[in-house]
Amino acid sequence: MDLTGQLVLSKKAENIQAIDVRDLTSITDYFIICSADTDVQVKAIADAVRKGTPNKPWKIEGYENRYWILLDYIDVVIHIFKTRERDYYSLEKLWADAPSWIITDESESISV
Numbered sequence: 741m742d743l744t745g746q747l748v749l750s751k752k753a754e755n756i757q758a759i760d761v762r763d764l765t766s767i768t769d770y771f772i773i774c775s776a777d778t779d780v781q782v783k784a785i786a787d788a789v790r791k792g793t794p795n796k797p798w799k800i801e802g803y804e805n806r807y808w809i810l811l812d813y814i815d816v817v818i819h820i821f822k823t824r825e826r827d828y829y830s831l832e833k834l835w836a837d838a839p840s841w842i843i844t845d846e847s848e849s850i851s852v
Contacts, residue, residue, distance in 0.1 A: 744818070751781065752776070768812070770815065777823055
């Protein structure tokens with residue numbers, strides 16, 4: 741598993757899913773979606789990714805509210821949700837036609 745997956749897992753992110761959207765949109769190649777139970781944990785996951793990756797995100801959204809933080813690295817967009825908001829917005833269903841996989845301690849992830 742590469743750095744991105746390790747970073748979100750290190751802060752106990754839950755239900756980590758990668759979605760390959762290359763054939764469906766030109767805005768990015770991959771989404772990584774994960775969730776956490778508290779806004780403190782959502783921020784901790786975002787901070788771990790920001791500080792642990794060699795590249796700075798092109799855009800950060802939602803950092804102040806902490807219920808959905810988006811880190812845009814151009815080729816990879818990372819969505820970090822509070823669990824309730826993830827269930828509400830259900831991005832996985834919006835991109836259901838795209839190939840996707842679950843990221844665990846033993847799986848591979850996407851580099852940013």
